[in-house]
Amino acid sequence: MLLNFARQKFFWLIDGFKGGYIKNQLSEIKLGIEQPNSEKAKQTKKTHIKALIKHAVETTPFYKNYNSDSSLSDFPVIRKTIIQENFKQFQSRSFIDKENFKVSTSGSTGVPFFLFQNQNKRHRNHADAVYFYDQSNFKIGNRLYELEVWRDHNKKGKLKSWLQNIIQFDISRLTDARIRTFLNLLKSDKQPKTILGFASALEMITQYLERNNLYLKDLKITSVIANSEYLNPYTKTTLNKHLDTTILSRYSSEEIGIIAQQTLKAPNRFVINHASYQIELLNLDNDLPAQPGAFGRIVITDLFNYAMPIIRYDTGDIAKLGIDENGITYFSQIDGRKMDLIFDSKGNMLSSFVVYTKFYKYYHLLKQYQFIQQGKKEYEVKLNLQEDTFKFEDALIADIKSDFGEDAVVSITYVDEIPALSSGKRRKVINNYN
Template sequence: MILNYTRHNLFWLLDRIKGNTIKKLLNEITFCIENPNSIKAKQVKDAHLKRLIAHSVKTTPYYKPFGDATDISDFPVIRKTTIQDNFKAFQSKKFKDKTNFKVSTSGSTGVPFFLFQNKNKRHRNHADAIYFYNQSDFKIGNKLYELEVWRNHNKKDALKSWLQNIVQFDVSRLTEDRIKTFLELLKLDKQSKKTLLGFASAYEMIAQYLEKNNLVLKDLGLTSAIANSEYLNSYTKTTLGKHLNTTVLSRYSSEEIGIIAQQTIDSPNCFVINEASYHIELLQLDNDLPAERGDFGRIIVTDLFNYAMPIIRYDTGDIAKLGEHKNGIKVFTQIEGRKMDLIYDSKGNMMSSFVVYTKFYKYYHLLKQYQFIQQGEKTYDIKLNLQGDTFPFEDDLIADIKSDFGEDAVIHIIYVDEIPALASGKRRKVINNYKKS
């Protein structure tokens, strides 16, 4: 489409006028991610880390005591609460009076959170996004459908949306009528290449609707569907991909940091780690030693480009397993939900949230929503929002859950009319209200 081609060229023309800021960053990101073992890539990443550390210890009160540190491991692991409790101490004196940008999370883990980013960090995030969009078969100028909760604080105006070729589709209440409206938009859109970006929970509800109505839409021109903000389960990945005739990919990112890793067309089942913009560590679950290869470890991120509020060794609250793709590219072979929402069987053994998701696949045609909550050491609540009036498989579901969580598990099934989304529009499938000592 000529208009999309014009949009693409106009974007890069404007960047060239501004000194090729995004282009230069994109070239570096591409090289460092795709040639991780080259001497040049290692030198570039090492230089970024050293500059960040030198800047942090010289200009921020929090990191000043670590001026003699010789290695990244000499710095403490921090969490959201660390930054909240020492907010001013994390701000760089050098950037306090410069133009910075406030970024925040919705507090989906119960901890609302914000920090500041400097201008170059924003440019880096932009270049990161372009790189991973490219790896998802999306090019600037093509149509992008963003499925999110759109309100005054984040919604683009009509002109900007048109210029960027973006459709902002609100999923705060994704009823069947809203899903029909969305699918009609896709079918009526004559652009030959388009991509989806949205909440995994929204994708799941659309997948359930498509499967229930046996709809397969083959000629939509969808190059990919990228899920962000939430865990993408295998049912949604497979079912949505099949019914929309596209590849469904998962993005691991956060508002306060950026894109940490993402599945790509070339790596659809593993998350390519953004080593160009972040120093990533995987630490053991109960201490700050490196996790063994093949074991779950806590994801610890050092942001190499936020100089306004340097973030060194930040515990994201998520866990993953590390692996390797072709050319030595590091990947997460598996990412689990937030560490605080990991669940345990009746004997206190940690369980993968994936185990929970598999219990409900066979009942998706009967369910609008579900939620699994660990309330105590052996007590679990299951909330079900039904498609119809009855659920004749209570005994089967309870027995299936007990087979993994323990025969002495106490399981309550609770029927509800709605499982509301969080303020962000995200929906938590697995919740742990029990604190394991």
């Protein structure tokens, strides 16, 4: 569309007037992500790491006792609680009086957390987003549907939404009627469009489409990107079938940025943002590197936030690393938060993926579900039903015991609603025991 082309030109015109901060970083981002093992990319990253360490040591109280020539491995792994308890110690005195941006998240635990970002970090995040959107067949100026919980603190004004061609669709209460409203919007919108939204919202839309046997073609959906939560295989494959488009998953956070994302070229791998972050995968019980193929904790050094330098930040999430044919590392699997790992009755760790598979066959009967480990051998399943009764209790319990142990004690609780966190995210798997 001509108007969308005009929006794209206007975006780059404004960026040019501001100094081309976004456009000038795209070539470095592309090289750093697609050829991170090239000499130029490695030297560029080495320069960024060295500069960040020097800045952190010289301008922040928290890092003042470290050496400017230290390597990243000399620094401690930090967690969200450490930053919260020492917030001012992480602030760079060089940026305290400058224009910074507050970024916040409630997190999957519902505990508020925020950081400050400097202007250049914001530009870098925008450039990262442009790159990964491009890898998802979304072009600046095209229509973007954002499925989120929209409130005064995050909602864009009407003019800004129009200029950016964004439809902000609220998912606070995603009833069948609300889903029908969304689908009708897609049908009536004849321009190319991309959907970005919470994985749990996409799952509920998928369940609705499946229950009603709806297959929507020719909607001009270039791709669907799930963010903020784990995208299970059922939603990825089934929504693809019903909307006739590619479903991708993005791993990002409000306080950091886009860390990794599946792309059209690699729809089943999480391409790591090697350009903007130094990413480590450490063992679950110590700070040594995890082996490829083993679960480890995602630890991130943000190379561009100078307002609050964050070195070796444990995100609380776990993943597995893979190495492609060019020797480039990627995440083969991202499995949610370490705090919500679950264990069988013998104490062996299980992937949350095991839980999701237990419910696929019942999706047409469920509005929501939640799996909670309440004790070493005690597990509770909460079900919010489409109908009044669920005839498969025994079969579901037997299926759970097949993986969690025949001595597992499984109870089923029926509820009218499984509330979301204040962020709008929904925790499918919870460990209240360990």
